[in-house]
Amino acid sequence: MDSRTILAKIVALIYRTRVLGNFENDDLIKTILGTIKTDTAEANFMSNTPVGRMKDVCHTLLSEKEAIPKQNLIAQFSILLENDPKLCDVVRESLTQDHDEGTNKRIVTNLVKTLNNFYKEHLAAEIFAKANYDMRFNRSKIGNFADYLQNTITQLEPLTNILSSMKDPAVVGEVDFENPESLDHVFNEVKNLNSNTGVYKFGWQGMNRMSQGGARRGETVGVGALQHKYKTGFTLSAFAQFATLNKPIMKQEEIAQGKKPLLLRISFEDNLTNNLQFLYQYLKANEGQPVNPKDFVNLRTEDLRDYIMQRLTVNGFKVKMLRVDPSQWTYSTLLNKLIELEAEGYSIHLLMVDYLFMLPTTGCVQGPTGSDKRDMLRRVRNFCSARDTIFMTPFQLSTEAKQLLRNGVPEHNFVNEIAEKGYYDGCKTVDQELDLEIYVHVFTYKRKKYLAVRRGKHRLPTVISEEDLYFMLRFPALNIPVLEDVNGDDTSFTKLPNTAGEESAAILDEMLG
Numbered sequence: 001m002d003s004r005t006i007l008a009k010i011v012a013l014i015y016r017t018r019v020l021g022n023f024e025n026d027d028l029i030k031t032i033l034g035t036i037k038t039d040t041a042e043a044n045f046m047s048n049t050p051v052g053r054m055k056d057v058c059h060t061l062l063s064e065k066e067a068i069p070k071q072n073l074i075a076q077f078s079i080l081l082e083n084d085p086k087l088c089d090v091v092r093e094s095l096t097q098d099h100d101e102g103t104n105k106r107i108v109t110n111l112v113k114t115l116n117n118f119y120k121e122h123l124a125a126e127i128f129a130k131a132n133y134d135m136r137f138n139r140s141k142i143g144n145f146a147d148y149l150q151n152t153i154t155q156l157e158p159l160t161n162i163l164s165s166m167k168d169p170a171v172v173g174e175v176d177f178e179n180p181e182s183l184d185h186v187f188n189e190v191k192n193l194n195s196n197t198g199v200y201k202f203g204w205q206g207m208n209r210m211s212q213g214g215a216r217r218g219e220t221v222g223v224g225a226l227q228h229k230y231k232t233g234f235t236l237s238a239f240a241q242f243a244t245l246n247k248p249i250m251k252q253e254e255i256a257q258g259k260k261p262l263l264l265r266i267s268f269e270d271n272l273t274n275n276l277q278f279l280y281q282y283l284k285a286n287e288g289q290p291v292n293p294k295d296f297v298n299l300r301t302e303d304l305r306d307y308i309m310q311r312l313t314v315n316g317f318k319v320k321m322l323r324v325d326p327s328q329w330t331y332s333t334l335l336n337k338l339i340e341l342e343a344e345g346y347s348i349h350l351l352m353v354d355y356l357f358m359l360p361t362t363g364c365v366q367g368p369t370g371s372d373k374r375d376m377l378r379r380v381r382n383f384c385s386a387r388d389t390i391f392m393t394p395f396q397l398s399t400e401a402k403q404l405l406r407n408g409v410p411e412h413n414f415v416n417e418i419a420e421k422g423y424y425d426g427c428k429t430v431d432q433e434l435d436l437e438i439y440v441h442v443f444t445y446k447r448k449k450y451l452a453v454r455r456g457k458h459r460l461p462t463v464i465s466e467e468d469l470y471f472m473l474r475f476p477a478l479n480i481p482v483l484e485d486v487n488g489d490d491t492s493f494t495k496l497p498n499t500a501g502e503e504s505a506a507i508l509d510e511m512l513g
Helices: 003-020 026-035 050-062 070-080 085-096 101-137 145-159 180-195 205-210 231-245 252-256 272-286 293-298 301-313 331-343 371-386 399-406 411-418 500-512
Strands: 220-225 260-267 318-323 346-354 390-396 436-445 448-458 470-474
Touching: 003 026, 003 050, 003 070, 003 085, 003 101, 026 050, 026 101, 050 070, 070 085, 101 145, 205 448, 205 470, 220 231, 220 371, 231 260, 231 272, 231 301, 231 346, 231 390, 231 436, 260 272, 260 331, 272 293, 272 301, 272 318, 301 318, 331 346, 331 371, 346 371, 371 390, 399 411, 411 436, 411 448, 411 470
Parallel strands: 220 390, 220 436, 260 318, 260 346, 346 390
Antiparallel strands: 436 448, 448 470
16 A cells, blocks of 8 residues: 555544544554655655655644544645645545544544554564565674574564455454444344254264254364373264264355365374274264274275265265374464465365364463463464354373372263363363363273263353263274264263163173174
């Protein structure tokens, strides 16, 4: 944006703020005026140039503390800019219309955002210019180049939210009581929230009860468990459930823009071979056709490919899975990947990361133990929330949680003991950044394997029954994941079988199965 356009906006801002009796943006205006310069040839005669004359008038106008007569101002700039009719027209247009107080306030807000963005661009340009000069002509004075580079990056980071539009990226939602449509939008969301419209359901009835219908677009879901206790299995199952049991919930603007609904899973730990094998076995098991790992040798690659593609895209979702070396990424790289996918026309409905805390915390706020991890989680959560993306990631539980088992806490009750008590490895305040908190634990009881699930916090205004916060599911057999029950009888329960008859029947069922 050139200096003349900025000066025209400054004139409009001064006029509108004087109408409102508001002087809080005067310092910003003075700062912006200080950045506007002409070239060296004009420097000594600045007042004889249109830019110079406008700057002088703006400084004079800032001394006014009363509403400035509009006609006087238009007449003054008509004379001042008689040799620059286009600029004169821009200034006249910005002053001509009268507005009510509410509209004036919105105009002022937009003008301030524009000037702030202009100033950020100016600061960024100065930082780049200084770094370029130092590298070319003062290299010997830099000393430790790594420290110099990090200092430059630190100066630039607050300026990275410069937008060409008027939308402030920090404002995720807004209600203006002078704008009924903004209230309509919020109350439509309230209705959807309570009718389970706009919710992606899970494949287990117990999960849908404890989450009040499923996962909502924009929620951050954390899955906490000890090492090797089904974190990946649980999240991969949920990934398949979202794809096969739900149709894409599209917003009107996504439909208008032709966006493609995407389910994205990024693994920082397991290979894609392991993930795809699990998904194939999971889908087949839920169709009553369990697959033994040894069976893969005899299956045609084309059949495997066609089956998994058809099943996961049957409802219209696009599906992508990535395996990434976390040491080569940061949270910033992750977000840039999401932006890249958005530029390709995708709307990311689910981002599943296995798991986030394997990323280095480069660029995050450093402080007491765990503050960098929490800051990274907050940054990713805020990014996804603003885009109505479900963000799901597992979390490792701490050694203190494991000690509870050593101290005699029954395994089936373990998740109840740790719920909402901050037993997370490396950061005890993870729960403060989550919208939905889930704990899972796999255990063996009387030679049978079970999955216990407990809900922690849920950032919803409604409260559910205590009995719906916990349930268990049984693994059907070896190498068979926990099966879905959403389209059949409820297979969840809260008490383990405690009689020989029940257990014998269970063993017989498995043998017959």
